Amino acid sequence: MYNKIGLIGLGLIGGSVAKSIKSKHNNIEIIAIDNSETSIETAFNEGIISNDKTFPISKLAECDLIFLCTPVAVNISYLTKLKPIISPNTIISDVGSVKGEMEQAVSDIGLSSQFIGAHPMCGSEKTGYENSSDHLFENAYFLITDNKVVDRDKIDEFKEFIRSIGALPLLTTSDEHDYITGGISHIPHIISAGLVNFVMNNDNSSHTMRTVAAGGFRDITRISSASPVMWQNICLTNKDKILELLDKYIVELKKFGAAITDGDSNEILNLFEEAKEYRDSLSIGKGLINKVHEFYCDIFDEAGAIANVATLLAVNNLNIKNIGIVHNREFRNGVLRIEMYKEEDKNAAISLLENRHYTVYQ
Numbered sequence: 001m002y003n004k005i006g007l008i009g010l011g012l013i014g015g016s017v018a019k020s021i022k023s024k025h026n027n028i029e030i031i032a033i034d035n036s037e038t039s040i041e042t043a044f045n046e047g048i049i050s051n052d053k054t055f056p057i058s059k060l061a062e063c064d065l066i067f068l069c070t071p072v073a074v075n076i077s078y079l080t081k082l083k084p085i086i087s088p089n090t091i092i093s094d095v096g097s098v099k100g101e102m103e104q105a106v107s108d109i110g111l112s113s114q115f116i117g118a119h120p121m122c123g124s125e126k127t128g129y130e131n132s133s134d135h136l137f138e139n140a141y142f143l144i145t146d147n148k149v150v151d152r153d154k155i156d157e158f159k160e161f162i163r164s165i166g167a168l169p170l171l172t173t174s175d176e177h178d179y180i181t182g183g184i185s186h187i188p189h190i191i192s193a194g195l196v197n198f199v200m201n202n203d204n205s206s207h208t209m210r211t212v213a214a215g216g217f218r219d220i221t222r223i224s225s226a227s228p229v230m231w232q233n234i235c236l237t238n239k240d241k242i243l244e245l246l247d248k249y250i251v252e253l254k255k256f257g258a259a260i261t262d263g264d265s266n267e268i269l270n271l272f273e274e275a276k277e278y279r280d281s282l283s284i285g286k287g288l289i290n291k292v293h294e295f296y297c298d299i300f301d302e303a304g305a306i307a308n309v310a311t312l313l314a315v316n317n318l319n320i321k322n323i324g325i326v327h328n329r330e331f332r333n334g335v336l337r338i339e340m341y342k343e344e345d346k347n348a349a350i351s352l353l354e355n356r357h358y359t360v361y362q
Contacts, residue, residue, distance in 0.1 A: 002028060002161065006063035008078055010034035010043060013095050013120065014069030015132025018048045020165040023134040031059065039129035061085040065158075067118075068094035071233040076105040083109055091154060093118045097181050098237040099145050099174035106147070116158050117145035117174060119181065120167060127227050135166075135321075135341050142167035143181075145174045182241040187249055189231055190242070192224045293321070293346040294339040298359040309336065312356065318349050 005021060007014050010032045018030050032049045034040055044052040060066055060082065068075040075094045082092060092115050094102055099117045106115040122140035142162045146155055159169040172180070199217070203209040235242060259267040299305040306323070313320055322339040340346040350360050 001025075001157075002064040004029045004031070004063045004065075006030075006060040006066045007032040007049075007069055008034075008057075008060075008066070008075075009069030010036070010039045010049075010129050010132075011069065012123065012127050012129070012131050013136075014067065015039070015043065015048075015129040016120075016134070016136040017067055017069060017095065018043060019132055019134035020137050020167075022048050024165050031055070031063070033057065033060075034129075036129070042129060057081050058085050061087065061090075063090060065091045065093065065161075068092065068096070071230055072096045072098050072102055072237045073233055076102060079105055079109050079111060083111060086114070088114070090114060091116055091150075091158065093158070095119060097185060097234055099177045100241075101237045103145065103147055103174045107149075112147050112149035114150065115147065116150055116155060117147070117177070118158075118162065119143045119145075119177065121181075121185075123226075126225075137165060137167040138341070140167050142169050143177055144169050144171050145177050146171055147174065178238050178241045179245075182238055182245045186234055186238060186242050187245050189223055189226065190235075190246065191249070192221045193231075196221050196224045292339060293341065293343050294337060295346060295350055296361040297336045297338060297353060298361075299336050306336065309338070309353070309358070312352065313338075313349055316348070316352055318345050318352070 005028055007018055007030065010018065011034075014032070014034070018032060021028055021030060030049045031051045032040065032043060033054050037053060040049070040054055041052060043049045057078075063086075066082065066086070068078055070078075072094075075096055079092075086092070092106075092111060095118055096102060097119055099119065103112075103115070103117060106112050120137050120140055120142050122136055144155070144159060144162065155171070159171070162169045195217075199209050199213065256268075256271060258264075259271060297309065299309060306325070310320060310323065319341055320338060321341045322337075324337050325335060338349065340349060350362070353360050
């Protein structure tokens with residue numbers, strides 16, 4: 001087990017790494033570097049890290065494990081600073097969503113025997129330490145890359161540590177990782193951004209599309225609120241895989257275009273049925289999409305209606321992860337979407353609300 005852990009970067013992911021570790025291993029000392037002194041001070045005041053201000057990087061020499069939690073290019077720049085100061089037993093990891101370029105840089109500098117790449121398959125469109133959480137990695141896949149150089153015992157130790165903070169470690173190679181994340185993360189972000197830009201550039205002068213945008217459009221484009229700088233970095237560092245997958249996605253779009261052009265009702269139905277069947281198979285909490293503990297609830301359109309639901313759950317010690325109004329009924333019959341941290345909390349909330357004669361949809 002690690003005794004002292006260092007973090008470079010204390011944003012959404014870095015902050016969540018620190019909070020998750022501290023919640024499960026209160027005896028581990030955590031120190032952190034970040035450009036934001038406010039984030040450092042907040043994390044210190046919360047008892048997450050032991051330093052109340054940023055320190056010289058040389059202090060990371062005391063750490064058994066160091067997480068690099070900045071954009072890939074910035075993570076790479078820290079390698080030359082870390083190599084002269086760390087001990088031969090120190091493990092360096094990163095949480096970036098591109099691994100090929102990072103592992104190449106690690107190899108070039110001669111740190112392969114001390115590097116274990118990692119990438120939590122979760123996140124948020126929100127950024128910054130203030131949005132980090134000790135629940136972020138709960139039951140989320142945590143991809144770990146094996147560069148075939150680092151000692152297997154060290155990989156096994158790292159895997160068990162990741163499992164201990166509530167995540168699900170999954171071993172892969174950097175090449176597999178970049179293809180997988182390209183398909184289920186990078187391409188969807190590009191599609192989302194492209195769809196938002198499409199609506200923006202094709203709306204009328206009264207901005208009617210923007211005015212009525214709700215339901216499916218808001219769901220599918222939520223991730224476009226993520227950091228543009230981060231996604232710029234990802235597109236540049238995973239260029240080859242993204243271009244390969246983007247070409248394949250365009251082929252899928254053309255299938256729809258051809259079927260619609262031909263008026264082929266059977267093919268149109270088949271394309272949507274295939275998508276529905278595959279998407280529904282992912283909703284059970286296994287595979288590529290993490291289980292979301294959510295339900296929908298009808299409420300009266302009156303002042304205090306949302307507050308009444310939130311208060312009812314709060315007084316029964318049921319912690320809401322997310323709550324929001326569904327402005328139309330395009331996909332769901334309910335108008336209030338409620339997401340809980342745990343499935344047992346969701347079930348308890350549904351039972352409580354139904355006993356109070358609320359109509360609930362799952």
